[in-house]
Amino acid sequence: FSIQKAIDHFDTEQMKKWCSRLYNKSGIFKYIYPFLNEMPVGADGAKQTYPQIYGLKGSLKAHRNYFIQRRYDLKQVEYGYVSTLGAQFYQSTSSLDKAYTLKPMQYRLTIPYRVQLSTSNGVQADSGVVDADVLHSLQLTRAFGENDPLKIIGAAKIKELVWHEDAFAIGFNFGLLTSLVRLDMSVEKASGYRNGSFMASTNGMLLLEEVNMRNNQLARNGDNGNVATLDLSWQGRLKKLDVRGTGLTRVKLATGAPIVQLCLPDTIEELFLEYLTKLPDSGLILEGINNVRGYRYTNCPGIDGFVLLEHLHQAKLDGSGKLERFVLEIDREDDGTLLKKYYDYGTYTQTGAVDDRHSGLRGKLTLTKYLADEELEKYAARYPELTIKQPPYTMIEFDDSVADDANISNLDNRTGYKFGNTYKMSGHVNAIMKQRHRVLAKVTKMPTSRKETIAGQTVDVNNPDGEMTYFPLHDESSNFYADAEDMNDCTVAKLDGSEGDWMMYEPFYWSKGINDYLNNKKYACYSSYPEDEMPPVPDSTVLTLDAIKDTQGGWLGERKIMSGKPTLKESYTTDKSYSVCKVDVSGYKRVRFPSVPGTGLIGSIFTDTDGNVLKSIVVPTIGLRFEAGMYLISDVPERATALHFSILNTAEFDCVVLSNSDKIEDMEPDWVANDEHLCAVVGSSVVGSKLRACITGNYTAGSMTWTDFHYYSQQRGMQQIDALMHSRIANLSYARYGRRDMQEQCGAGQHTYNRITGGTADRGMTDTIGYDEAYAIDNKITNSLIENMVHQYAWYKSRDEYGQAMVVQVNNICCLGYEDIYGNKYDMMDGVDLPNDSGNQGKWRIWMPDGSIRMVQGKKDSGQWITGVAHGKYMDIVPVGNLNGSSSTYYTDMYWISASTVRVVYRGRYNANADGGVSNAYAYNDASSAGAYVGSRLAFRGKIVRAQSVAAYKAIREVA
Numbered sequence: 001f002s003i004q005k006a007i008d009h010f011d012t013e014q015m016k017k018w019c020s021r022l023y024n025k026s027g028i029f030k031y032i033y034p035f036l037n038e039m040p041v042g043a044d045g046a047k048q049t050y051p052q053i054y055g056l057k058g059s060l061k062a063h064r065n066y067f068i069q070r071r072y073d074l075k076q077v078e079y080g081y082v083s084t085l086g087a088q089f090y091q092s093t094s095s096l097d098k099a100y101t102l103k104p105m106q107y108r109l110t111i112p113y114r115v116q117l118s119t120s121n122g123v124q125a126d127s128g129v130v131d132a133d134v135l136h137s138l139q140l141t142r143a144f145g146e147n148d149p150l151k152i153i154g155a156a157k158i159k160e161l162v163w164h165e166d167a168f169a170i171g172f173n174f175g176l177l178t179s180l181v182r183l184d185m186s187v188e189k190a191s192g193y194r195n196g197s198f199m200a201s202t203n204g205m206l207l208l209e210e211v212n213m214r215n216n217q218l219a220r221n222g223d224n225g226n227v228a229t230l231d232l233s234w235q236g237r238l239k240k241l242d243v244r245g246t247g248l249t250r251v252k253l254a255t256g257a258p259i260v261q262l263c264l265p266d267t268i269e270e271l272f273l274e275y276l277t278k279l280p281d282s283g284l285i286l287e288g289i290n291n292v293r294g295y296r297y298t299n300c301p302g303i304d305g306f307v308l309l310e311h312l313h314q315a316k317l318d319g320s321g322k323l324e325r326f327v328l329e330i331d332r333e334d335d336g337t338l339l340k341k342y343y344d345y346g347t348y349t350q351t352g353a354v355d356d357r358h359s360g361l362r363g364k365l366t367l368t369k370y371l372a373d374e375e376l377e378k379y380a381a382r383y384p385e386l387t388i389k390q391p392p393y394t395m396i397e398f399d400d401s402v403a404d405d406a407n408i409s410n411l412d413n414r415t416g417y418k419f420g421n422t423y424k425m426s427g428h429v430n431a432i433m434k435q436r437h438r439v440l441a442k443v444t445k446m447p448t449s450r451k452e453t454i455a456g457q458t459v460d461v462n463n464p465d466g467e468m469t470y471f472p473l474h475d476e477s478s479n480f481y482a483d484a485e486d487m488n489d490c491t492v493a494k495l496d497g498s499e500g501d502w503m504m505y506e507p508f509y510w511s512k513g514i515n516d517y518l519n520n521k522k523y524a525c526y527s528s529y530p531e532d533e534m535p536p537v538p539d540s541t542v543l544t545l546d547a548i549k550d551t552q553g554g555w556l557g558e559r560k561i562m563s564g565k566p567t568l569k570e571s572y573t574t575d576k577s578y579s580v581c582k583v584d585v586s587g588y589k590r591v592r593f594p595s596v597p598g599t600g601l602i603g604s605i606f607t608d609t610d611g612n613v614l615k616s617i618v619v620p621t622i623g624l625r626f627e628a629g630m631y632l633i634s635d636v637p638e639r640a641t642a643l644h645f646s647i648l649n650t651a652e653f654d655c656v657v658l659s660n661s662d663k664i665e666d667m668e669p670d671w672v673a674n675d676e677h678l679c680a681v682v683g684s685s686v687v688g689s690k691l692r693a694c695i696t697g698n699y700t701a702g703s704m705t706w707t708d709f710h711y712y713s714q715q716r717g718m719q720q721i722d723a724l725m726h727s728r729i730a731n732l733s734y735a736r737y738g739r740r741d742m743q744e745q746c747g748a749g750q751h752t753y754n755r756i757t758g759g760t761a762d763r764g765m766t767d768t769i770g771y772d773e774a775y776a777i778d779n780k781i782t783n784s785l786i787e788n789m790v791h792q793y794a795w796y797k798s799r800d801e802y803g804q805a806m807v808v809q810v811n812n813i814c815c816l817g818y819e820d821i822y823g824n825k826y827d828m829m830d831g832v833d834l835p836n837d838s839g840n841q842g843k844w845r846i847w848m849p850d851g852s853i854r855m856v857q858g859k860k861d862s863g864q865w866i867t868g869v870a871h872g873k874y875m876d877i878v879p880v881g882n883l884n885g886s887s888s889t890y891y892t893d894m895y896w897i898s899a900s901t902v903r904v905v906y907r908g909r910y911n912a913n914a915d916g917g918v919s920n921a922y923a924y925n926d927a928s929s930a931g932a933y934v935g936s937r938l939a940f941r942g943k944i945v946r947a948q949s950v951a952a953y954k955a956i957r958e959v960a
Contacts, residue, residue, distance in 0.1 A: 003072045007065055015061070087155035087176040095167035095191070096143055102167060104139040105152075108132075108160035110179045116153035119144055123153075135160070159207070160184075166191050166216045168198055175201025186214040190245065203234040211238065214263070215245035228267075232257075239278075244287050261285070269322075271308075272296040279303060290315055295326040295360075296348060306330060313341065326360040330386075335369035339379045339388070361386045370394055370412050370427025392535035393510070393527040394427035395665060396735050400625065400868065401520035403889035406739035416738045423738025428509070431528035433736065435507035438478050438681055438765060438817055440493060440500040441470035442958035443717040447942055452847065455833040455927040456902035457707050459714070464849050466717050466942040468678060470505060471953040475765040478502070478681070481950045491950045495761055497687050497694035499954060501938060503678040504817055506728070510535055513875035514668045516633050517626055518617070522871050524731060525665055531673065538666035541588070541658040548581050548656065556580040560646040563603040563616035568644060571605055571613065578602070578646050583656050585636045585643050592657040592667045593645050596628045597621050604645035606637050614640050625868025625881035627842075627857040629653065633667050650839035652855050654872070668873055675849055679725050680938040682757050682819045683827065684709070690716060693938045695758035699824075700935045702753065706828050706904045706927040709936040713830070717960040721937040722831035723846045726907045727877040730918040733816055741892040741917065742815050742822060744770045747794025748912035749823040750811035751786050753933040759812035760819045768794035768814045774807045782809060789887045789914035815918065822916045825935035826906035834858075834903040834923050841899065844878050844923075849941050858923075859895065866891035866919055877919050893917035898924045906934060 038047035091102065107115060109132045117125040117138050125138040144150065152158070160182040174180075183205075198218035202208075211232070213219035220228045229250040232238055236254040242263040243251065249269040253259065258278045264271070266288030273279070273296065280302035289312055297305030309328050315321025325346035338361065347360035362385040370391055371379070380388055394412040402417075409418035416423035425433065447466030451458055472482040473493055480490035495502050510527040527535045548554040560578035565571040572580070578596070585591050585606070595604060598618035606615040614637040619626050629651030636643075647653060657667055680693030683700035691701065691712045704712075713720045737745050747770045749755065760768070771791035774781050784792045794814070795807040812819050831847040834840075842860040847853055856870050858878045865885035870878040879895040886892075894915030897903070905923045909916025910933035947953035 003068060006068050006072070010064055010068075011061060087152040087173045088149050089151075089172040090149055090169040091144055092167050092169040099143045100167055101143055102140050103163065103165045104137045105165075106135055106137045106160075106162040107158045108135050108182075109154075109157050110159045111157060113154055113157040115155075115158065116151075118151045118153055119148050121148075135162070164188075166218050168218055172198050172218075173201055174199050175204030178204050179207060180205050181207050182210040183208065184210075184212040185216050185218070186212045186242065187216050190215050190217050199230065202232060206234060207237060208232075208235045209237050210240040211235075212240070212242045213246055214242045217245075217247050219243050219246040220248060227269075244285070249291070259283070263287075267291055270294045270296075271312075273300045273303060273305065273308075274298045276300045276303070290320045291322060293322050293324045294348070295323060295328075297326075297328050299329070306332070309342075325354065325356065327362065328360055329363040330361055331364045333366045333368050336367055336371055336375075336379075338365065339383065343379070343382055358385075359383055363387070364389060367391045370430070391427065392529065393525040393665075394429050394735075396429075396524040396526070398522040398524070398734075399520065400522060403867075403885065405741040405744075405889060405892050408734055408738040408740075410738065425736050425738070428526045428528045429732075429735045432507060432509045432526060432732070435505075435528070436765070436817060437472040437475060437482070437505050439470040439472045439503050439505045439678070440481075440495075440953070441468045441503045441678055441940070441944075442500040442953075442956055443467070443940075443960045444469045444945070444956060444958065445943070446717045446959055449714065450851070454710075454831075454847075455706065455904045457710075457927045459707065459710055461830075461847070462714055462717065462719055462942075463851075464675075464942045466940070467945060468717075468940050468942065469945045469947050469953065469956055470500070470503065470678070471947045471950055472505065473764065477764045478761045483950045495695045495758065497692040497696075500958065501693040502681045502695070503693060503938070503940070504681050505944070506677050506679060506725075508676040509674050510671045511674055511731075511875060512665070512668045512671050512873055513871045514633075514665055515631060515871050516664055516667075517619070517630065518632055518634065521664075523665055524735065524871075524875055525668075526735060527671070534671055534673075537671065538659065538661055538663070538669055540661070540666065540669045542669060543583060543656040543658070545581075545653040545655075548583060551582075551584075554582050556582070560602050561605055561644050563598070563601050563605065563618045565605075566613055568605065568607045568611040568613065571644070577649055579649055580644055580646055581656075582642055582644050583658070584641065585658065586641050587660075588636050588658040589660045589662070590633060590635055590658070590667060591643055592631050592633045592655075592659075593643060594629050594647055594651070594653055594656075595619060595626075595632045596646055596648050596651070597624055597626055602646050604632075604643065606634075606640040607642050607644065608639050609641050614638075617645075621882075623883045625883055627651075627859065627870070627880045629857050630870065630872070630880070633664070652843075652857060670873055672874055674724075674728065675941065676944055677725070678940040678944060679721055679729075679818075681817065683825055683935045683937050684713070685757060691936065691938060695761065697758075698756065699754040700757055702825055702932040702935050703930050704934075704936070705930045706925075708930075709828050710830060713936065713938055715960065716938065718938050718940045720830040721827050721907070721939045722829055723844065723876075723905065724831070724848075724874075725939060726827075726829060726921075727875055729816060729818065729821060730877045731875050733918050736816065740890070740919065741888065743790050743892065743912075743914070743917055744772060744888075746770060746815040747774075747813045748786065748790045748792050748914075748916070749794050749813040749820060751784075751792040751912040753825045753910040755811050755820060755824045757812075757819070759810050760814040763796055763814065765817040766796065766814065767816065768796055768810060768812075769807070770794070774809075777805050777807050781807060786912050787914055790912060792912040822908040822918055822920060823910065823912050825908075825910050825933055826922060826931075827908050827937045828934060829905045829907055830939075832905050834897070834905065836899060836901045836903060842897065844876075844905070846876075858897070860897065860899070862895070862897045862924070864895060865889070865915070866893050866895050869919065877921075879919075879921065887914040891917070891919045893920040895920070896922045896924045900926070902926055904929075910934070 034050040111132050114129045115127045116123050155176045156178050159179045162184045166187050199221040220230050228248050231252040233252045233254050238257045240261040244263045244265050247267050256275045259276050261283040263285040271292045312323040316323045345359045346356035349355050359382050361383050364387045366389045368391050397409045399407040407417050409416035413426040445467035447462040449460040449462050452461045474480040474482045481493045484490045508531050512525050514523040557579045558576045559580045560575045561571050562573050603618035605613045628648040684691040685696045686701045747768045774795035798806050798808050800806045815821050842858045844856045856876050856878045859880050866879045867883040867885040867890040868881040870876040903923045909920040
């Protein structure tokens, strides 16, 4: 009477005699109707519904079949009959030859049940019906004949199998152990009886959570040549696996398995750690990694996959490892070393196929060192699934502890002063420079204007809502448009004003400056990221003066802090010109705060909770390159809870920045968006009734007041060069050349303020060189010293008809593509003046493009060589301090200032005077002064449009 006959008896012989509808109708009346309708219940006749729908079972066919199957299984075990419950295996021949007796088999059951060990000759060991969840034991008492199959009857009810035995041959049908949760077939030492794949049909053990096959070389279900595989990819509940000493070369695990312990042998060749989210670092135990040829790592948060890759790589370098390919998802910063290190490795495709054409780093790599475009393209091709992000900025360092004008270092490529080698621009600076071009441009839409009072004059100032359209000129010669790569194929350009104004296109970029005054360092960060992608903003706490005043005890007026006292109370001194601010520094590593020169030992202090002074900070007044309101950066002392710092009441207050970053650049959290604009390549000339940037065959215009230059520039829909452009040109020249003496770098030019315009046109964006560099090529060049300090003239590098290096002397200088950006004539500047009224002596008032105003404190001493500048976030080239330099030290330029009210500012100097250069400034005259040596330079802020072609550009008519 088989299982099928029993099922047929109930399902066919009995159930089919009744209509299915009767079962359904009965269910409706018994369960569904009372569930939906209230029924009278009890003696009091109260009505209620009954949720008896949950007892609905219909015909009970499925339940009956399950019961019959279970019942027959139990009886089959009792009588030793094998159907689906008999897990079959063989004792190994070599063990049989030695009359070896198998060790006891221990097991734990899911339900009370009966387990037998049998052979073809009948039952050899019988447990009888035993309890569940108790460890039982069965043992075969003797050895058995060769090829005599052994069977575990009742295997499906075993949830734990402990059998420290490996004297088996091929084919243990593990697929019948469907209830198995824990398997321990570990042995102290491998017996050597192993023969072929043992763990067959493991895909049936879906409940398996622990597997210990340590030293048991039967731990495999795939044997192909030298590849020994254990496939547990169906075991989605697996938590622990120990296969050390098994000789396995490959282990396959279920994706997302909750593994907490994984022990692998030193023979493993494919180390795949993928989506093992519960696996901790302590749970991964590797006997060795020297045989690993393939490594894949994805989303195992408890394991540092990168560190493991580094170990595998180092093993290969040492000659002991064999790594050939890998897959690793990363999101990290690196200087490019990783790309070079792992370039020659292969990888795997998404389907798992071997791919030796590419390498295995995936995800995102943010570079800390800028790579050249060609190098980046090479790596992008080798790492197709890795997003390689250039570093967000290039950082330039100024060492202000030295007087050398070439005190600049490029931290991006480790060149310049700090590294003792020749400075080279790179990275984002190089990217910005590549976007700069000489152009011809026309005003195609007039801007609106507003009234502003500058230098005591109420004038019309253009808003940035106008438009100019341009087409670039060829970088090798401004006499041609850049409408072809080869200049011989380019369209001739006219620079006489008939085709527009000769301008420099200055692209958008991000920047920020950092002053580390106490360590005699300044930093400049440049980023060529687009306008809609600001570089990363560091985490920090920023406090404004208002926020400090709103804090209890944060502000104390008419006081200042004197340094060198033991306690806070003793450090206070009364002074109506100053105030003291207090900020909580607990939990921070660094703080940036505004300060004052340390006249009379005034300064700042860090204190502990009891008010004891832990550290005093004073800005020395000797060799001062500092102004009140500039900030200091200091490490927070251990145990410090508060910073108390003195401020001058009339000084500008920027902010306080608290940070835990180790990067000095993070002490300036804000990035400055430097808008694209146009600035004239040459000074302004009068053409008809207009000021133009063009070649006239004569010299540029002079002898006009600031008011007139401003008016005629504004009437053109433009403006004069402004303070932001002045600082930008200086800073870019420093970042370009790694020095500050541009007269030595690019030459000083002819010693006159009436140089003929256009001497640099046929050389395009190529800069001139100074005397020393030219002399090294040709020692017969003109040696003409001005004031015994600077050589006049400039030179272009060239080659003679034999290809030998030579130089060509010119009267005009070219620096950053600008002609005579210093020397020749002063440039009057728009958007800046010095009010010099009460509390504002020496301050530059700078109008920003959006109409807002910044005040920047400058030095008050006139006629001194510049040794320090305000710098800061906007990298302002505003001279500060009282230290005097020379024509060959520090900034190598001079600053002139008057204490009289409402002064305008000129820039660049005139003639080839030694005190001229890109940082030179003259804030001495009012708006009504004029001089033949003072000129102007057109500029434009607003919408800038590139014409689609030269023909389209020429067809445009300018509106001003």
